Amino acid sequence: MNTIMTKHKFWIGVLALLAAVLCLPYQAAHAQAPDVTFDLCATTGTLALPGGVTVPIWGYALGDCSGSPSASLPGPTLTVNAGETVQINLHNNLGESTTLNIPGVSMLPDVAGADPGFTKSFTFEASEPGTYLYEAGLLSQHQVAMGMFGALVVNPSPPGQAYNDASTAFDDEAILILSEIDPNLNNGTPSAFDLRTYSPKYFLINGLAYPDTTEISTVAGNKVLLRYLNAGLGHHSVALTGLQQRVIAVDGSPLTHPYTVVAETIAPGQGIDVITAIPASAPDGSHFALYDGSLMLNNRTAAGFGGMMTFLTLAGGGPGSGDTEGPVAGGTAVTPSGSDVLLTATIDDTAKGGSNVQAAEYYLDSTSGTPIAMTASDGSFDSPTENVEATISAATLSGLSTGNHTIYVRGQDVEGNWGSFNLGVLHIDNQGPATSALTLSPNPSGGNVGVVMNGTASEAATGGSTIIAAEYFVDATGADGSGTTVTRGGSGTTVSLNATIPAGLPEGVHTIYVHAQDGNGLWGGFATIDLLVDQTGPATSGVTANPNPNNGSLPYSLSQPSVRVNASISDALNAGVQSNISMVEGFIDYNSADDADGTGFPFTPADGLYNEPDENAYAFVPLTTIATLSEGVHTIAVHGKDASGNWGPVTTTDLIIDKTGPTLSGASAAPNPTEGAASVTLSATASETVVQAEWYMGTDPGVGNGTAMSAAGTNVTAVIDITALDPGSYTLYLRAKDAAGNWGAVSSATFVVSAPAIDFSTVGNTNPPGVGGGADDSDIYRWNGAYSRVIDATTIGVPGSASVDGFHRVDDTHFYLSFSGSNTFLPGLGNVQDEDVVFYNAGTWSVFFNGTALGLTGSNEDIDAFSVVDGVLYFSMLGNTFPADDADIYSWNGSTFAQVWDATANGLPGSANVDGLKLVDATHFYLSFTGTVFVPGVGNVQDEDIVYYDNGTWSLYFDGTANGLGTSSNLDIDAFDFP
DSSP, X not given: OOOOOOHHHHHHHHHHHHGGGTTSOOOGGGGSOOSEEEEEEEEEEEEEEGGGEEEEEEEEEESSSTTOXXXXXXXXXXXXXXXXXXXXXXXXXXXXXXXXXXXXXXXXXXXXXXXXXXXXXXXEEOOSOEEEEEEEOSSOTHHHHTTOEEEEEEEOSSTXXXXXXXXXXXXXXXXXXXXXXXXXXXXXXXXXXXXGGOOOOEEEETTBOBXXXXXEEEOTTOEXXXXXXXXXXXXXXXXXXXXXXXXXXXXXXXXXXXXXXXXXXXXXXXXXXXXXXXXXXXXXXXXXXXXXXXXXXXXXXXXXXXXXXXXXXXXXXXXXXXXXXXXXXXXXXXEEETTEEEEEEEEEOTTXXXXXXXXXXXEESOTTXXXXXXXXXXXXXXXXXXXXXXXXXXHHHHTSOSEEEEEEEEEEETTSOBOOOEEEEEEEOOSOOEEEEEEEESSSBOSSSOEEEEEEEEXXXXXXXXXXXXXXXXSSOOSTTOSEEOEEESSSSEEEEEEEEOSOOOSEEEEEEEEEEETTSOBOOXXXXXXXXXXXXXXXXXXEEESXXXXXXXXXXXXXXXXXXXXXXXXXXXXXXXXXXXXXXEEESOOTTTOOTTOSEEOEETTSSOOSSEEEEEEEEEHHHHTTSOSEEEEEEEEEEETTSOBOOOEXXXXXXXXXXXXXXXXXXXXXXXXXOSEEEEEEEESSOEEEEEEESSSOOOTTOSEEEEEETTEEEEEEEOXXXXXXXXXXXXXXXXXXXXXXXXXXXXXXXXXXXXXXEESSSOOXXXXXXXXXXXXXXXXXXXXXXXXXXXXXXXXXXXXXXXXXXXXXXXXXXXXXXXXXXXXXXXXXXXXXXXXXXXXXXXXXEOTTTTTOOSGXXXXXXXXXXXXXXXXXXXXXXXXXXXXXXXXXXXXXXXXXXXXXXXXXXXXXXXXXXXXXXXXXXXXXXXXXXXXXXXXXXOTTOEEEEETTEEEEEEOTTTTTXXXXXXXXXXXXXXX
């Protein structure tokens, strides 16, 4: 990651504060006539980089912009003397406003600048000697990064010194301006470039990257002043191998205590001055590397060294040892000469030792190649100053790429000293303008409006000529000059382009071709952009309304008293084009004749922004609106519009307005009467699907406050615990709510809580209270709140002398019996002993259990009570034959007898005698006794009562005494079962 927090930004902040003092009187000294005047042209140019790469730059050239000069990088060095009043006239040849800023110099900040084509003057007093950076000012952040900077050197009055202090004396000096290039910025649209993404690929010293950098010539024993200025956006640590650098000043301010370093980091926008001493013993030809200490010494991805690197080179000899410096090259110029170019320069050794010049040479584009010799213009090298020349042939020129090519010229004196290079620029233009940055608006388009096309044409990188024409074609190119004319924005090497493409193109993708022509008549290559004509509206699907049905008061949520409508809108690819969704709307009870597109209620994009061809959207329709709708079905219609202006067809869903609650019918509670049941099931059928139901007894608690019922479709049910209710009649009230939120009217169901039903036989021939007719101790009676006879023994062939002492009921015509007499005659069966069990099957008798045959022959082994469960006989006997108890319970499973329950082990006294049994399982059963028995937890139980054993816990199940059976000993319960 590149760190580009810069001092440039710091100066912008400082200058913004200083702008507040613009209203103060300015120093009178600034009103006087300038001692020195510079004309700077802010313009464009081209920078050659290693590997044949060129990029457009913005920068400065000396002059008033007449003749369309090209900018150099860095800009020209401005040298003045301390105390002089300086005026800089800034001429703006750019396409945007620009101003000037010189950090460290006392000059009013300018926040307006010079508009394109105008000039602005800046005046200041060069009061303090030092090295300063001049650069583009406050207006645009990208201008400095594009190359708008240069050096201002203010010399002190003592010559040969950097500052007034004698310790700053030097023999040689060099200005080193550090900068970077990000081709994405230079090749793009600078005003639209996001500098947060700035990522330089080339690192320059004085606008050159190694190996094209210029070496710094000196000799052994000399002191070299290096004036560093960092015009880049990143920090750079400049190192000098084999030498030390004494830092004498920072930002034009001399240090009271200079310090020595091998490498020093220079912040963006900062300048430092250092002096390095060349050892007197250094041999001739020595090279001391000066480079970026970060070791980012590369040129993009090219192999080998590159970037910020040059050398301090020793030409030979030392102070006082004769002519040790090479001649100065200058005045390099190129002049057309027919189809060739004449290169001329001046080689001058008069200030470098006074020796005669003996040779001159030049390099083209790089000093790493083979030099080409130049000749003396007068025919011979015979003086300290020589004009030299060389012809660059047409063949050589034809092989050069369009743009600026750097020519390096140097000379050699007769002492063998080569001088430093002087640079010239050879401009080649054999290519038409480049067209870029095309835009179309609107795009996509519905094809029914004109589409505005904008772009840029530039000769900056293709020759630098003036743009004179531009044209466009639709779908296919034609002959140059035959296209539709494009309007140019001004005249120059870079112009804006504008045209309106007429409406009427059919649906699909249309390629727009644009190119421009330069002043040499050369048409450039085409730039293209696709115009998307979309004439098909988006489809809508998945339209839903919630909650639905609705009665006008049912909200989507507590915080949204509305009905939410959802929809999915998609602009499908058609003829190769599709557009983003731009709008969605809905209607209630849509009528295409009355509801115009664009007049419906708006939808909100689910993701917050309509910016894709596929969108989900929603709208909230207030309940105040829903409440005004009549009862019935209402249509909600939804459709969308794409960015091309096409409305799609509507898709609908039905919103049901229901303001009538459901009616309940068939309300009932079962069982009714309850006959001892612990609960009743309340049920009813609704006239429509319900989502909620409730019931209550007694006072209405209010809608929604009853006890919830289960609701499934149109059926509502509830299981209600009635164990706390006394016998009697009760009314249950119930109501239901439909999906629209309507509660229906109250319905009711009445039920009777009744005592548990018991079928039983008595000891004697006495009818229970309320039962008429002749009594028989073999009859079966029923108690369910009142007594009745359910089985008349004489009607089924049981003799009057028989007495039932065991009973198990299947139903009224199917049951099991045992008798207390030793022999009881039954029709079709004969005599039955008192240890046997018979089965009555709707008129037919059979033996179920033959106790006689199975060994129950003693009188104490007579069966006194029994229950049949899953074919197994459970029974109690009359006496205590076994080492057991006549209250114990035994079983016969068809092959063996077993004791199931030991009465005395479970709290019954030894005197207890069971004469009635209803078994649920081995730990849950009902009993009656032949006499009064003390039962744990219950107390005395009479022989007309029934108790329940629940796995160790006793309770009174039927109180015969309280229900009228205690009036006669003949009414003692002798056998029982439950219907």
